[in-house]
Amino acid sequence: MFTKVLVANRGEIAIRVMRTCREMGIRTVAVYSDADARGRHVLEADEAIRLGPAAPSKSYLRGDLILDAARACDAEAIHPGYGFLSENAAFAQGCADAGVAFIGPPPAAMTAMGSKISARRLMQASGVPVVPGETPPDQSDDALLTAIERVGRPVLVKPSAGGGGIGMRVVRTGDDALAAVQAARRDADHAFGNGTLYVERLVERPRHVEIQVFADAHDGCVSLFERECSVQRRHQKVIEESPSPVMTPDLRARMGEAAVGAARACGYRNAGTVEFLVEDGDTEAPRFFFLEMNTRLQVEHPVTELVTGVDLVRAQLMVAAGHPLPFHSGRLAQRGHAIELRVYAEDPSNGFLPQAGPVLLYREPRGPGIRVDSSIGEGDTVSVHYDPLLAKLIVSAETRAAALARAERALGEFAILGIVTNIPLLRALIRHPDVRAGRVDTGLLDRLLPTLLPPAAAAPAAVAAVAAARAAAPATPAAAGASAPPRHDPWTALQGWRG
Numbered sequence: 001m002f003t004k005v006l007v008a009n010r011g012e013i014a015i016r017v018m019r020t021c022r023e024m025g026i027r028t029v030a031v032y033s034d035a036d037a038r039g040r041h042v043l044e045a046d047e048a049i050r051l052g053p054a055a056p057s058k059s060y061l062r063g064d065l066i067l068d069a070a071r072a073c074d075a076e077a078i079h080p081g082y083g084f085l086s087e088n089a090a091f092a093q094g095c096a097d098a099g100v101a102f103i104g105p106p107p108a109a110m111t112a113m114g115s116k117i118s119a120r121r122l123m124q125a126s127g128v129p130v131v132p133g134e135t136p137p138d139q140s141d142d143a144l145l146t147a148i149e150r151v152g153r154p155v156l157v158k159p160s161a162g163g164g165g166i167g168m169r170v171v172r173t174g175d176d177a178l179a180a181v182q183a184a185r186r187d188a189d190h191a192f193g194n195g196t197l198y199v200e201r202l203v204e205r206p207r208h209v210e211i212q213v214f215a216d217a218h219d220g221c222v223s224l225f226e227r228e229c230s231v232q233r234r235h236q237k238v239i240e241e242s243p244s245p246v247m248t249p250d251l252r253a254r255m256g257e258a259a260v261g262a263a264r265a266c267g268y269r270n271a272g273t274v275e276f277l278v279e280d281g282d283t284e285a286p287r288f289f290f291l292e293m294n295t296r297l298q299v300e301h302p303v304t305e306l307v308t309g310v311d312l313v314r315a316q317l318m319v320a321a322g323h324p325l326p327f328h329s330g331r332l333a334q335r336g337h338a339i340e341l342r343v344y345a346e347d348p349s350n351g352f353l354p355q356a357g358p359v360l361l362y363r364e365p366r367g368p369g370i371r372v373d374s375s376i377g378e379g380d381t382v383s384v385h386y387d388p389l390l391a392k393l394i395v396s397a398e399t400r401a402a403a404l405a406r407a408e409r410a411l412g413e414f415a416i417l418g419i420v421t422n423i424p425l426l427r428a429l430i431r432h433p434d435v436r437a438g439r440v441d442t443g444l445l446d447r448l449l450p451t452l453l454p455p456a457a458a459a460p461a462a463v464a465a466v467a468a469a470r471a472a473a474p475a476t477p478a479a480a481g482a483s484a485p486p487r488h489d490p491w492t493a494l495q496g497w498r499g
Helices: 011-023 040-044 063-073 089-097 107-114 116-126 141-151 174-192 249-265 301-308 312-320 400-412 423-431 433-437 444-452 458-472
Strands: 004-007 027-033 047-052 077-079 155-159 169-171 197-201 207-215 221-233 236-242 270-278 288-294 337-344 361-363 370-374 389-397 415-417
Touching (some): 011 027, 011 040, 011 370, 027 040, 077 312, 089 107, 107 116, 116 197, 116 249, 155 174, 174 197, 207 288, 221 444, 236 301, 249 288, 270 312, 337 423, 400 423, 423 433, 423 444, 433 444
Parallel strands (some): 004 027, 027 047
Antiparallel strands (some): 155 169, 155 197, 207 221, 221 236, 236 337, 337 389, 361 415
């Protein structure tokens, strides 16, 4: 096993990886930009090495600087977390060339699944169902317009590179087609430096269900069941849960088999996620289609951990060190229900504009079945330079209904003041009858959004009330050396106005 691991990331995922390393007796090394010099992940690590200025292009995206840091501290392995360089095949190859273990899949598997077009072709050859579509070798406007007509409207025009819904365009009529193709190509060129497009039949109101897979170098490859990720905003996930409300034993078995087949087809190793669209109809055997494969640990991995009892980071470390999987399919089972809600520093009433600034108050919910993965605290400053994800609230319970009730209570006790967050929106969403009933699809949140947004005028009043209460309050128990404050303190009661 490794004795020292460098975590090439920041925020809550860096802290999450370090926690498991500490339990395994592995020393950890943090890397940081100037904006993160006092970051929580820096304080959690055994060692820390500066990369450079705040901009990711000059720090966390500099693979050469990260490899230099690994050499300088004699780290045997690098865990990339998610985002940044986690799906960069060139960086994974650079680790191999430097004799440093990359805690993730082989570069060849990342390359095969990194392009949506090559991944589709590989899945088709392997018998994994894909959404009907075409990738014209001729990428001219005319060729793409012809492909749209062959596939049949409505269609999605999608960039081959990248993700997160960037560049995707829906074409419903012939009049929309040319503008959609040109806009998609423009966005793809700008965001990914690659304007290659493909055309895919639009699956109306699908569910987004993904399968967690894990493979080792000893021919072991298993499915750790599904996560329902249909509640999203503009293709960015907001709520994830397991089990999926739509899942049946037959559908779970078929999707698990397809996901394992996808992983084997590309020579996969370590943790990965195969994402599918599911047609949520009344048929006995709902159809599902391969969407893409994420060749890394997912943001929502705690959902799987809570229903299976498996520490996925521990398994990642063991597989990267050459050990076989610490579990096999015959012993894996789902127990209870888990839900994850992503808490963002963003203003839903202002186009989800990312927020930055000091955190004046931060109180996490506590109690049985509540887990919070975060990296911020009171007095910290949320930077403009990075993803606005502040924390992940993950709850678990014996049943879905109990997990939803626990999630609603925990959100009501999650207090963050000083910056606007999406907590009020999450509270409204988790209460909605369609979410409660499991009637979800990938367009649900966008359709419901106008009815879920809280009144904008309430926020300033809440902040003023908190400021007055804090000014008049005696010294906190922590300052007086006493025990932690009670869960329902004066500021927690106000957080519903200001997330």
